[in-house]
Amino acid sequence: MLYNIYMGKRRIYDSNFIIRTIMTAILILVAILAWPKGNVAVNQSNRLDDSKTQVKVVNNRINIRKEASSSSEDLGDVYQNEIYDVLDYQEDDTYYWYKIKTSTDIEGYIASDKNDPYVKLISGVIDLEPPVITTDEDFLVFDEGEVVLDDIHCTDNYSSCSLAFEDNYINLIVTARDERGNTSTKNINYYKVYSASPKMEETSDNVNASYLIEKNGTERFIDVTYTLNKKVLSSDKSISYEPIVIFYNGNFVEIDSMVIKRNLKELNSNCINDYNMNLKEEYLNSDLDKSSKLCVNFTITDNLNIKYYRIGIQGVENYNNNSNYLANYYSKIYKW
Numbered sequence: 001m002l003y004n005i006y007m008g009k010r011r012i013y014d015s016n017f018i019i020r021t022i023m024t025a026i027l028i029l030v031a032i033l034a035w036p037k038g039n040v041a042v043n044q045s046n047r048l049d050d051s052k053t054q055v056k057v058v059n060n061r062i063n064i065r066k067e068a069s070s071s072s073e074d075l076g077d078v079y080q081n082e083i084y085d086v087l088d089y090q091e092d093d094t095y096y097w098y099k100i101k102t103s104t105d106i107e108g109y110i111a112s113d114k115n116d117p118y119v120k121l122i123s124g125v126i127d128l129e130p131p132v133i134t135t136d137e138d139f140l141v142f143d144e145g146e147v148v149l150d151d152i153h154c155t156d157n158y159s160s161c162s163l164a165f166e167d168n169y170i171n172l173i174v175t176a177r178d179e180r181g182n183t184s185t186k187n188i189n190y191y192k193v194y195s196a197s198p199k200m201e202e203t204s205d206n207v208n209a210s211y212l213i214e215k216n217g218t219e220r221f222i223d224v225t226y227t228l229n230k231k232v233l234s235s236d237k238s239i240s241y242e243p244i245v246i247f248y249n250g251n252f253v254e255i256d257s258m259v260i261k262r263n264l265k266e267l268n269s270n271c272i273n274d275y276n277m278n279l280k281e282e283y284l285n286s287d288l289d290k291s292s293k294l295c296v297n298f299t300i301t302d303n304l305n306i307k308y309y310r311i312g313i314q315g316v317e318n319y320n321n322n323s324n325y326l327a328n329y330y331s332k333i334y335k336w
Contacts, residue, residue, distance in 0.1 A: 046083045053086040053124025055098050057110070062118050064108040068097035075108045084110075089126050089180070096126075130184035131161035131176035139252055140172070140190035152188065191252060193308060196334040206230060207313065224296040225268075226313045232288040244312035244331040245296070249305050271295035306336045 048054065057078050066073040068090040078084070078100070087107070088099035095111040098119060112119035136151040147167075154161040154176035166173040172188045200211040212223040247255040272283045272292050283292075294313060300306075312331020 046081070048083060048123065049085070050123045053126060054083055054122055055086055055100075055110075055112075055119045056122045057082045057084075057118070058120050059118040062110050064100070064102070064106055064110055065097075066108050068092070068095075068099075068109045068111075070095070070111065072109075076102070076104075076106050078102070078110055083122070086124065086126065091128075125158055127156070127158035127178065127180040127182065129157060130182040131156040131178050133163075133174050133176050133184060133186040135188055138189075140188060141252075142190060142192045144194055145192040147192075154184075156182075191308070191333050193333045193335055202332070203229070209313075211311070218301055220300045222296070222298060222300065222311065224311060224313075225271075226294040226296075228288055228290055228292045228294075231290050232292075234285060234287050244310055245298070246310040247300075247306045248308040248310075248333075250307045252308065255306060268293070268295055308333050309336055310334075 057080050060080050061077050062079075063077055064075040066075055084098070084100035084102070086098050087101060090097040090099075090109070091114075095113060096117075096119070097109045097111055099107070099109050101107040110119060131154040134153050134155065140149075140151060142148060149163075149165060149172075152163060152165075152172075152174060154163050156176075156178040159179035161176050161178040164175045164177070166175075168187075170189060170191075172190055174186050174188055175183060176185075177183045196211070196213050198213055200209075200213070202209040202211075206229065208227045208229050210225045210227070212221075214221045249255060270293055272288065273279055273294050296311075296313075300309075310331050310333045
C-alpha cells in the first residue's frame with residue numbers, strides 16, 4: 001500500500017517535470033525565433049560625445065548596408081536609442097546615409113528618409129550647404145583681355161572648396177565644390193578691355209577691321225573700316241549692317257548713345273553702306289564680294305563721364321547663320 005502511494009507521488013512528480021521541460025523548450029524556441037538575424041550591434045556603448053558628429057537611431061530597427069544604397073548587402077541591424085559616431089556621410093534623392101561602426105566591428109551605412117527621419121543628428125555638424133561664390137566687384141574687367149580670376153572666391157562653413165570656370169562669351173560660369181561634394185554655380189559678367197592706339201588693325205575669320213582714332217580736347221574722331229575677307233552670298237547676308245557703338249561709365253552702365261553728339265563725316269565712296277549703316281541700293285540684292293568695305297565715321301564729344309567704349313559691327317552675315325553666332329564677336333571694348 002505504501003509502495004503504491006509512493007509510486008503515485010513519483011508519477012505526479014515526473015509529470016510536473018515533463019510539463020516544465022516542455023514549457024522551457026517552448027520559451028527557448030520562441031526566443032530563438034524572435035532573436036534578430038544577422039550580426040547585431042550588441043554591447044553598443046551609446047555614449048554621447050559632443051566633440052564628435054553622432055546620430056541616434058529613432059526607429060525600432062534599421063538595416064546596416066555595405067554601401068550607401070538600399071539595394072546593397074545587408075550586414076546587420078541597429079536599434080532604437082543606439083548612438084553612433086558618423087564616419088562618413090552621403091545622400092541621394094530619398095535618403096541621408098550615415099556611415100557607422102558598431103561595437104561588434106560591423107562597418108556600413110544606415111539610412112534616414114529625408115521626409116520621415118529614421119535617424120537623428122544629436123551632436124556635431126554634417127555639411128549639407130553648398131559653398132558661397134563671391135567676387136570683389138559686381139563684374140570683372142580683364143585689362144588687355146588677360147583673364148585674371150583672383151577676384152573670384154568661394155567659402156564654405158565646414159570645409160575647403162575649389163573653383164572651376166567655363167567661359168561663355170561674356171560671362172563666366174563659375175562652379176564651386178566643397179570636400180563633401182556640395183556644389184554651387186554662379187554666372188559672372190566680365191569685360192575684356194583694351195587700350196586703344198591711334199591706328200589699329202584686327203583680323204577675324206570673316207572681317208578685317210581698321211581703326212583710326214584721334215583725340216582733340218574733349219572730342220574723339222573715330223573712323224572704322226570693316227573689310228570682308230570672304231565672299232558673302234546674298235542668301236546669307238543682312239540688309240542692314242548696324243555698327244556696335246556703345247559707351248559705358250566707370251560702373252559699366254551703358255550711356256544712351258542718343259544723347260551723345262555725333263558729326264558724321266562723308267564716307268569713302270567705295271563703302272557699300274550709307275551713314276545709317278544700311279546697304280546702298282546697288283548692294284541690296286547682290287552677293288558681297290571679298291574686300292567689300294563697311295564704314296563707320298563719327299565724332300564724339302566727351303561730356304558724359306565715358307570711361308569705356310565698345311566698337312564693332314553686326315550683320316556681317318545673316319543672323320540665322322551659325323557662323324555669325326553672336327554679333328558682338330566683331331566688337332571690342334576700349335578704355336576711353
